[in-house]
Amino acid sequence: MAVFDAVHKTVTIKVVYYGCAMGGKTTNLQTLHRLTDPEGRQGLVSIATTNDRTLFFDLLPMDLGQVAGLSVKVKLYTVPGQLHYELTRRQVLGGADGVVLVADSGPNATENNEWAMKNLRENLTINSLDPDKTPTILQWNKRDLPDALPVAELQSELNTRGLPAFEAVATTGDGVIETFAAVLKGAIAYTYAKAGKPLKDLTQLSQTVDQALQQAQARAAAAETQDEATPTFDKRFDWDGYREEQQADGHDRQVVDQASLLSESVNTNMMLAERLDSLKSLEQLSARREEMMDALSELAPMLADHNERALPKGVTERLLKGAQRKRGSLLLFRPGEKVMDEWETLPGGTDPLNASTSAGVGSVASLLCERALQVTVVEDVVAEVFFGKPTAAAGGIASLLVAPLGCEGVPFGALIVYSDVSDASFDETERKYWTTASVLVGLSLHWHALRRKLSQAIAS
Numbered sequence: 003m004a005v006f007d008a009v010h011k012t013v014t015i016k017v018v019y020y021g022c023a024m025g026g027k028t029t030n031l032q033t034l035h036r037l038t039d040p041e042g043r044q045g046l047v048s049i050a051t052t053n054d055r056t057l058f059f060d061l062l063p064m065d066l067g068q069v070a071g072l073s074v075k076v077k078l079y080t081v082p083g084q085l086h087y088e089l090t091r092r093q094v095l096g097g098a099d100g101v102v103l104v105a106d107s108g109p110n111a112t113e114n115n116e117w118a119m120k121n122l123r124e125n126l127t128i129n130s131l132d133p134d135k136t137p138t139i140l141q142w143n144k145r146d147l148p149d150a151l152p153v154a155e156l157q158s159e160l161n162t163r164g165l166p167a168f169e170a171v172a173t174t175g176d177g178v179i180e181t182f183a184a185v186l187k188g189a190i191a192y193t194y195a196k197a198g199k200p201l202k203d204l205t206q207l208s209q210t211v212d213q214a215l216q217q218a219q220a221r222a223a224a225a226e227t228q229d230e231a232t233p234t235f236d237k238r239f240d241w242d243g244y245r246e247e248q249q250a251d252g253h254d255r256q257v258v259d260q261a262s263l264l265s266e267s268v269n270t271n272m273m274l275a276e277r278l279d280s281l282k283s284l285e286q287l288s289a290r291r292e293e294m295m296d297a298l299s300e301l302a303p304m305l306a307d308h309n310e311r312a313l314p315k316g317v318t319e320r321l322l323k324g325a326q327r328k329r330g331s332l333l334l335f336r337p338g339e340k341v342m343d344e345w346e347t348l349p350g351g352t353d354p355l356n357a358s359t360s361a362g363v364g365s366v367a368s369l370l371c372e373r374a375l376q377v378t379v380v381e382d383v384v385a386e387v388f389f390g391k392p393t394a395a396a397g398g399i400a401s402l403l404v405a406p407l408g409c410e411g412v413p414f415g416a417l418i419v420y421s422d423v424s425d426a427s428f429d430e431t432e433r434k435y436w437t438t439a440s441v442l443v444g445l446s447l448h449w450h451a452l453r454r455k456l457s458q459a460i461a462s
């Protein structure tokens with residue numbers, strides 16, 4: 003069941019890939035992992051036998067971004083398709099917010115597919131989930147098989163309810179993202195509706211999901227070009243070896259109540275896998291915070307020691323590095339003018355917004371800096387700043403953050419940070435970082451102005 007966390011403003015959605023044995027459920031998750039997260043930041047946990055058949059489940063956690071003010075996390079599970087793992091299948095399906103039924107298009111799989119469809123309904127009902135309401139997507143997988151059954155045949159045999167269906171080749175990735183996007187949209191809308199917060203704008207939900215998946219893919223593609231790919235986390239339990247060992251030791255395995263043992267171990271494993279995921283997220287967050295702390299603690303003495311000019315050079319670069327951003331500017335007001343002084347723009351050159359003007363409103367940068375009284379994020383630069391008419395200057399910029407520089411209500415300028423489509427969005431941690439940074443820089447500028455006034459007063 004989806005978990006709403008009011009404190010951290012997150013909602014966690016559970017999606018389960020269901021289907022007959024060898025249909026390609028695990029392959030779907032492996033491909034999603036490869037296409038959206040090759041750095042292995044969010045690990046795929048597979049608990050499989052040594053010959054790669056899913057024993058308990060596979061889990062792939064994913065962060066999707068913001069939907070209706072909440073940050074959405076997704077936990078993707080696959081069940082084991084083999085007949086005799088009924089109990090595990092049932093357990094893993096529990097609390098699903100959306101299901102993908104992966105059907106094998108092979109000519110000999112029809113019976114197995116039909117069984118999976120029936121078995122899904124039964125197990126949804128046993129889990130007190132309504133099979134007619136739980137968002138379910140069909141995937142006709144293995145479309146690359148030379149003897150794959152025609153889609154029309156699969157449709158008429160398996161899709162009597164007219165569920166949304168996608169063709170796929172999970173091994174190459176064809177249709178994998180499309181299937182996932184469809185189940186996510188259904189599962190998110192259903193979850194919000196069940197929680198009494200129905201989403202009014204489903205088109206917007208659809209756009210948010212598509213955008214989040216595009217961003218994840220762009221990030222993954224960028225990371226893939228880096229030399230070293232971090233290996234994914236993959237746990238394999240040598241179940242067959244364990245069984246042989248037990249038998250060799252003469253243990254009578256029938257003594258244990260297998261059903262309850264299995265149910266306990268599935269639950270424990272699911273809990274452990276999820277806990278592992280939270281730990282990994284925490285680890286990443288603390289590494290990010292450490293970099294930010296380093297940047298701020300280097301900035302403070304830089305600003306304090308500096309007395310020659312208003313600001314030392316390199317401030318912007320150090321701050322951007324601390325937030326793992328590539329593009330940004332430190333802009334200062336030029337009194338009475340629309341264009342700002344560019345103290346520092348990275349990479350070197352002209353600040354994209356400061357350079358551009360849109361008819362009648364003067365410099366976009368100047369306008370933004372003047373209006374931003376606190377750290378502000380513009381999510382969609384093209385729509386919100388360029389009024390839907392992208393100019394060359396907006397090229398590649400997806401969103402931006404403005405951190406105003408000022409003191410006692412007097413604005414001096416702003417730090418502007420840009421993110422392109424493959425960058426992560428500006429989250430709460432980063433907003434706090436830029437707030438602290440802009441206060442430090444603002445105070446330094448204020449102090450410098452006071453010093454100058456004082457020297458002038460002494461001289462006269």
Ligand SMILES: Nc1nc2c(ncn2[C@@H]2O[C@H](COP(=O)(O)OP(=O)(O)OP(=O)(O)O)[C@@H](O)[C@H]2O)c(=O)[nH]1
Pocket residue numbers: 021022023024025026027028029030054055056057080081082083084143144145146147170171172173174
């Ligand atoms: N040709 C082809 N083979 C595929 C495709 N998708 C998966 N396979 C292969 O089918 C076999 C089974 O795939 P899995 O993803 O392990 O199947 P599963 O549904 O997780 O199976 P269980 O865990 O046993 O329930 C593997 O050898 C895959 O490489 C596909 O689209 N085309």
Ligand SMILES: [Mg+2]
Pocket residue numbers: 027028029055056080081082083
């Ligand atoms: Mg599997």
